Amino acid sequence: MKILLVYPEYPDTFWSFKWALKFVSPKASFPPLGLLTVAAMLPHEWEKKLVDMNIETLRDKDLEWADYVFISAMSVQRESVKKVIESCKKVGVKIVAGGPLFTTGYEDFEGVDHFVLNEAEITLKYFLEDLKNGCAKHVYSADQNPDMLNNGCPNQEAYVHEKFADLKETPIPLWELVNMKKYASMCIQYSRGCPFNCEFCDVTLLFGHKMRTKTREQVVNELEKLYSMGWRGGVFFVDDNLIGNKRKLKREILPAVIDWMKKRKYPFTFQTQVSVNLADDDELMELMVEAGFESVFVGIETPDEESLAECGKLQNKNRDLIACVKKAQRFGLQVQGGFIVGFDNDTPSIFERQIKFIQESGIVTAMVGLLNAPRGTKLYQRLVKENRLLKDITGDNTDFSINFIPKMDYQTLIEGYKKIVNTIYSPKQYYERVKRFLKEYKLMQKRTFHFHISDLEPLFKSILFLGIMGKERFHYWKLFFWSLFRRPRLFPLAITFAIYGFHFRKVFENYQVF
Numbered sequence: 001m002k003i004l005l006v007y008p009e010y011p012d013t014f015w016s017f018k019w020a021l022k023f024v025s026p027k028a029s030f031p032p033l034g035l036l037t038v039a040a041m042l043p044h045e046w047e048k049k050l051v052d053m054n055i056e057t058l059r060d061k062d063l064e065w066a067d068y069v070f071i072s073a074m075s076v077q078r079e080s081v082k083k084v085i086e087s088c089k090k091v092g093v094k095i096v097a098g099g100p101l102f103t104t105g106y107e108d109f110e111g112v113d114h115f116v117l118n119e120a121e122i123t124l125k126y127f128l129e130d131l132k133n134g135c136a137k138h139v140y141s142a143d144q145n146p147d148m149l150n151n152g153c154p155n156q157e158a159y160v161h162e163k164f165a166d167l168k169e170t171p172i173p174l175w176e177l178v179n180m181k182k183y184a185s186m187c188i189q190y191s192r193g194c195p196f197n198c199e200f201c202d203v204t205l206l207f208g209h210k211m212r213t214k215t216r217e218q219v220v221n222e223l224e225k226l227y228s229m230g231w232r233g234g235v236f237f238v239d240d241n242l243i244g245n246k247r248k249l250k251r252e253i254l255p256a257v258i259d260w261m262k263k264r265k266y267p268f269t270f271q272t273q274v275s276v277n278l279a280d281d282d283e284l285m286e287l288m289v290e291a292g293f294e295s296v297f298v299g300i301e302t303p304d305e306e307s308l309a310e311c312g313k314l315q316n317k318n319r320d321l322i323a324c325v326k327k328a329q330r331f332g333l334q335v336q337g338g339f340i341v342g343f344d345n346d347t348p349s350i351f352e353r354q355i356k357f358i359q360e361s362g363i364v365t366a367m368v369g370l371l372n373a374p375r376g377t378k379l380y381q382r383l384v385k386e387n388r389l390l391k392d393i394t395g396d397n398t399d400f401s402i403n404f405i406p407k408m409d410y411q412t413l414i415e416g417y418k419k420i421v422n423t424i425y426s427p428k429q430y431y432e433r434v435k436r437f438l439k440e441y442k443l444m445q446k447r448t449f450h451f452h453i454s455d456l457e458p459l460f461k462s463i464l465f466l467g468i469m470g471k472e473r474f475h476y477w478k479l480f481f482w483s484l485f486r487r488p489r490l491f492p493l494a495i496t497f498a499i500y501g502f503h504f505r506k507v508f509e510n511y512q513v514f
Helices: 033-041 060-065 075-091 120-132 203-207 216-228 242-263 276-280 282-291 305-310 321-331 350-361 378-385 410-424 427-440 453-468 473-486 488-510
Strands: 002-007 047-052 068-072 094-098 114-116 139-142 157-160 185-188 233-237 268-274 293-301 334-341 366-370
Touching (some): 002 033, 033 047, 033 068, 033 120, 060 075, 075 094, 094 120, 114 120, 185 216, 216 242, 216 268, 242 268, 242 282, 276 282, 276 321, 282 293, 282 321, 321 334, 321 350, 334 350, 334 410, 350 366, 350 410, 350 427, 366 410, 453 488
Parallel strands (some): 002 047, 068 094, 094 114, 114 139, 139 157, 233 268, 268 293, 293 334
């Protein structure tokens, strides 16, 4: 059996880092971890190839080679998915589709032969067994209804008892399919789920509230695999909330990672996503930094207490959010932040409040988006009842789309949103924020930014495109010399942020904000 695993293309978005990647050799930020994990679950004797459309073109001869094409995708990849399906149908190759996009809306996609939904650890084995017996069904789905079980080949839909997977059964991704040089970072997953209950978030819909985790042996083995494949550099823990089970993380996982990193002389740096209550736990922050974590993404959402209550973001209420951010920065963690406008309780004052918060916090990478309601979330269900839902989400957090009727006047909301991004990513405010962060940030003493010959390429390109040709050149050189002489250990990070700023401005230029 010949299996072609296809990862559809991302559009140019905030998180694609398309414009930042032009300063370095890699072509994409991350490899498709989900597809590589699925590949490891397929029979060993099957032939497997990967085409990541973010780094290479999907050709007809690739499709003609395959017996089946496996597609995994998220909402933001919807348009590329449609093109892949069309190409497969033209060639006549069968399609197996899974991942978040299809799990919450497989009915939208005609032409797919088999949907393997929810977590592959649960449903894929049933598809493989039926395929072996010559009677593969159209849909394989996890469901808690005991009357809808997988009961033989005649049915076109198969349901299984388990709702969520045991991650102890998850294999190491099949990294052999990847050319690591094409990516800026590798990725790994330790846990799934989130203990919180944010109204707009689909994480708990897909993965539940209970934190399910891998063992420390699994985590170390996955790190060792990346190391043995020759990877050195950034590794992104893709967990939606790494600290959802603090006790196990502190007692088992982080100590094991620290031991491994010391033995291997710190070959990796780590990034992940956490909730803001990380700032309540000094021991946890110390362990994370010692383990090699450099940056964390935190869903701040809004400084407005009423809007936090509205969306169920109770973990952010009744606390000084700026103080939490600065505390993490002083511990040695770069804080990236997610922000939202368009809550029912938002008034026109929210736009200035968001700008003020972002500038004062020193959050350099501040992703501000309009509120949207992913299919199946509590927000989606509420908006359906209120007859306010308009369409599906695009999956792009910053494309100025909103899929429901907001309480605030629509034009006021859009203009206010434009004002936020136009302000925080204008060169003056952006570079001021970088400098504010570098003043607060405390780099771990035993860690430094090691110079590699490959670092010369982004440095020289930044000098050319930002320092000479760029509209931001005045602010670039101010940061360049300030960091070089006042914060020399952070100079490489300052250049990285300058490049990030270029990417963010280019993304919003595409929406004609600047």
